[in-house]
Amino acid sequence: MIRKFLFLLLLLVLETSVAAAQDAVTLTYLVDDTQNSQDTAQALADAYMAEHPNVTITIETRPGGTEGDNIVKTRLATGDMTDIFFYNSGSLLQALNPAQTLVDLSDQPFIENIVESFLPTVSQDGQIFGVPTGTAMGGGILYNRNIYEELGLSVPLTWAEFEANNAAILEAGIPPVLATFGDTWTSQLFVLADYYNVEQAVPGFADAYTANEAKYATTPAALAGFTYLQEGYEQGWWQPDYATTRFEQGLALLANGEVAHYPMLTFALSTIAANFPDQVNDIGFFAQPGTDAEANGATIWMPAATYIPQTTQGAKLEVALDFLGFIASVEGVDAITAAVAPNGPYLIVGSTLPDTVLPAVQDLAAYIDSGNSYPALEFLSPIKGPNLEQICVAVGTGQMSAEEAAASYDLDVERQAQQLGLPGWD
């Protein structure tokens, strides 16, 4: 009798929860306005909606860079965030104060599907907040392979070889390095993508830096990134109009072989693949070279993640969690791959890259497979100074020396650490 009653109760509960799930739910998904992020989010939303006809996921876009950080920060702080949102992992996430603003996912079953090394970049105080959305990326040099072939150049393993290549390219009348300071965030790559080399020279730099014990200005290996920007300006490596060229204009120049190198993240590849499908196979990737050819390797960016703010509740929260589970599944990965050319490996257990990945992605995979890769500093330390992009532009346009820039960035980092209330900075 009691059994029967319980069974009926269970049925009833199931019935109502199924009914609840059948109610129409609309989720708004905030993503940045790069083509890559928009396409990724759209592909996930479309695939999910196809299976769940009662759910509608609409994409809302925001600008990238510091501007976008500010939008995300204020919308979270004022309780006005969309139901789910896409945002960087690592130090930028830390600045959002996630333990107070985001839904903890550590109890969710889908966390098991995520490659473990990713989890620290979306965690705070032992809680986990995001699922990786898209692929990991390499930060380094994208280059036009046709130019390398024509001039008989080979991939440089040291900075000196890179300089020699640039000299040869310049002699051939082609600007060796693309600078797109019109979108200021693109200026930081020489500094950020040099982290593999910094780690080789100063093992454990990230921890010392977080503890206020290591500085850019006083660590020669860390200063090097700024020096490269200064050198680029002084040697005339940049193309004409570099101060105002925008990111997408720059990609066209690279794809068409009007410049040879672009210090960039590999996520740019999918935009090139979308806009220049015939030329994307001419683009290769190599790690930003350092001083030692033996210790050559790539700096890796963790994928951005999708998060749920604490303001999402009730049926919306249920659907949002289910959608995050979908993102963290092989199915979700396949949905992305079908729409966006992968820029690197996925961090979902059991997922595979298609056989026909872009050549530049194969280049990147070679570094990872051979164990010659290391995460970028922003995934190892919670501190990233917000003014780095302007400082890099100032160096790249000859207004500041590398030393001044490093000192100025140290000051910026100090402010950020104090603002975050980290120990050891007051």
Added chain:
Amino acid sequence: MTVRKFIVSVWLDVTALIIIGTIFVVPFMFIFLTAAKTGPEAALFQFTWPSQFQFFENLREVLEFGDRRMLLALWNSTILTVGSVTLIVLLSALVAFVMQRRRDRMASVVNSIMLAGLIIPPAVVPTIFVLQQVGLYKTLIGLILVEVAFTMPFATLIFRTFMASIPGEIDEAAIIDGASPLQVFFSVILPLLRPAIVTVIVVSSVAIYNDFTGPLYFLPGGQNVTAQLTLYSFISQFSSRWHLLFADVVIITIPPLIMFMFFQRQIVSGMTAGAIKG
């Protein structure tokens, strides 16, 4: 007039027209031409007639972009402008009325505060803080009140100046007839202030419609766009679609153009009178 003098004077006219026209009209022609081109042609930034004229197609594309965000933005801008200007006219006229009639110590204090309000730049982040405390951050009402506070000094000074030309005997007569102060204000003073009201309406609606900093700080968020903000966010979204960016510029320039055609005289005199506002 001799022939020579006539030629000289026509020559001056023509030269002035060519120089001023080039400097001030060519940029607007450039906007229109670019807004009428195809994407790739617009990206060349050339000052040429579009090889394929698709002005109206571009306008429609901008209006329909992203769930008709543009229409929402124009609607928000309309509410913002109408709401703020109404409040500005009412509140400032009340202040100016009492201030100009009393001319006591209090009035001179109010006057100096208004003057200071004209000059001192607003403290933006603390304003965000206050808006949050009163629960109006990121609401149109909040932004309207902020715009009212920022524009009120200018309007009050215009009204005060004009009020001086309305003799006090008129109010007294109305009072003797048994009117209450509010009745005096609404049925006697306000109608007489009409020319000043037109000036204030025209000048402040142009200023508020065109305001970029206010919405940027106080009204972030997708559903809250104003006309000026669409332009700003389209800079990044349309990074290589210049034809659409300029079509947006055209749409946004239409309201001030209409204002200009109908109220040129009031605008010019109002801006001269309230010149100190900048």
Added chain:
Amino acid sequence: MKSNSRPRTILRTYPYWFYLPAALVFGVFFVVPTMLAFYFSLTRWTLFDATFIGLDNYERFLNDPQLMAGLRNTFIYAVITSGLKVIISLPLAMLLTSSLRLKGLLRGIIFFPVLVSTVAVGITFASLMQPSVGLINTVLGALGLPRPDWLGNPGLALYSVALVDVWKGIGIATVIFIAGILSIPLDFFEAARLEGETWVKFRYVILPLARNATFTVILLSFIGGLRTFDLIWTMTRGGPGFASDVLTSVIYKQYQAGFYGLSVAGNVVLFILVTIIVYPLMRFFNRAELEL
């Protein structure tokens, strides 16, 4: 008795509570934030809690070369725009009060940019100033002149934006001068005509008598120049690097970065700068203000 009743009538006819609605809005949304600014500039502030840190933010400001460059640029920008507006608009106003047939049309053409959104003007000129393909450099190139990188050259960017500011604001300066010139009694011109020279008319009639208008234009564009933000932000965002940063763009960037205390300190620096420059100017130009 009668002399007593009049003030009482006044008191009743013009009640103080008419100030109330305005005082409430102005107080809450302008006076209170301005006061708060002084306090929050002494704190490290997250919008939720503020830690008192004394004058640290100001010390930062004065020791940071980039922030100080913003202060210097603000001043340069204000001087250049107000100076150029006077130099250009006075002759323009003379031209447009002369016997020109098209003066009505020309006044309208010059004035219209004043009404156009600053963001729209910024976008348009950023395109016209494109270094290799922009219209301005195309024309300069065709005339065999140098083709500067208007917004990309760090030494030039601030001045390029200032030029666009002058373009947009010249209408209002001209209109003020026109009003000033038209208020000069005709006899003065009659007297000057006997001398026969335009120069005489300019030097001995217009210049002294349009002094008030000149003061107004200077004061106005100076205040506007010190407070400028929209145009800089849409054209260069303070760049390249920090080359065209002004106080308001510094304030916005620090706000974006989440350094709210520092941002507010920048705002207080701007108050102080505006007050110490503009109040003496206003005193000095007192007459110009009376003319309004």
